[in-house]
Amino acid sequence: MRKKIVAGNWKMNLTLEAGRILTSEIVNMVADEVKSDVEVIINPPFPHLHPTASLLEGSKVKLGAQNCSEHESGAYTGEVSVAMLQSFGSDYVIIGHSERREYFSEDNAQLAKKVDGALKAGLTPIFCCGETLETRESGAHFEFVCNQLTESLFHLSEADFKKIVVAYEPIWAIGTGVTASTEQAQEMHEKIRTHLKSKYGSAADSCSLLYGGSCKPTNAKELFACADVDGGLIGGASLKSRDFVDIVKSF
Numbered sequence: 001m002r003k004k005i006v007a008g009n010w011k012m013n014l015t016l017e018a019g020r021i022l023t024s025e026i027v028n029m030v031a032d033e034v035k036s037d038v039e040v041i042i043n044p045p046f047p048h049l050h051p052t053a054s055l056l057e058g059s060k061v062k063l064g065a066q067n068c069s070e071h072e073s074g075a076y077t078g079e080v081s082v083a084m085l086q087s088f089g090s091d092y093v094i095i096g097h098s099e100r101r102e103y104f105s106e107d108n109a110q111l112a113k114k115v116d117g118a119l120k121a122g123l124t125p126i127f128c129c130g131e132t133l134e135t136r137e138s139g140a141h142f143e144f145v146c147n148q149l150t151e152s153l154f155h156l157s158e159a160d161f162k163k164i165v166v167a168y169e170p171i172w173a174i175g176t177g178v179t180a181s182t183e184q185a186q187e188m189h190e191k192i193r194t195h196l197k198s199k200y201g202s203a204a205d206s207c208s209l210l211y212g213g214s215c216k217p218t219n220a221k222e223l224f225a226c227a228d229v230d231g232g233l234i235g236g237a238s239l240k241s242r243d244f245v246d247i248v249k250s251f
């Protein structure tokens, strides 16, 4: 049985007070309405981690960060280490989001180091992969995504691989309102699982594969019904408590 997961990625949104309100609403709605065993995660910006962790105490909702440094500590102005994330109560960390890759030039080798650091600190990496529209139209999308996984994850032992969550986020679907069709999502997720199996065998059957990219209450049900889609990484819709919790309830 694979873990079902819905993770909200707030990106660079919300002030302290707005974050508190949103978190409290989500905590209350999840307590009242969510009966399934889906893992719900909030990934706020770094300054929100501490107040969010306090609000999540005693609730089923877990805390994650959106990024981490690949360095343990030291003179890296502006960076945040995995030990800090762990000490602030994070269980998860998103690694390799396409916005990090595109705007901050993070590459597969650097992301492999972030994955290692996160695992060492006891955090669960939510490792993101996904292709541009150009790559998809060229027909190289499967190869491209599999290569991202090979270069950032395939050095892991089987024991460490078992701790990874993978999120497939086609870049052309992120924040655009254009969602991958269920066929496109399932097709890629199946390819990803087959690729992971080629390295890790049956351990890949237990790996949760999330879909991300304009996932909303109106399309979450059909996406989550796909055989290899085990949940979602939600951007825009995670900023509205009603929409986010409705997505959580879409299994």
Ligand code: PGA
Binding pocket: 009, 169, 173, 174, 175, 176, 177, 212, 213, 214, 215, 233, 234, 235, 236, 237
């Ligand atoms: P979106 O973002 O749901 O706003 O498309 C998803 C993501 O980037 O994680």
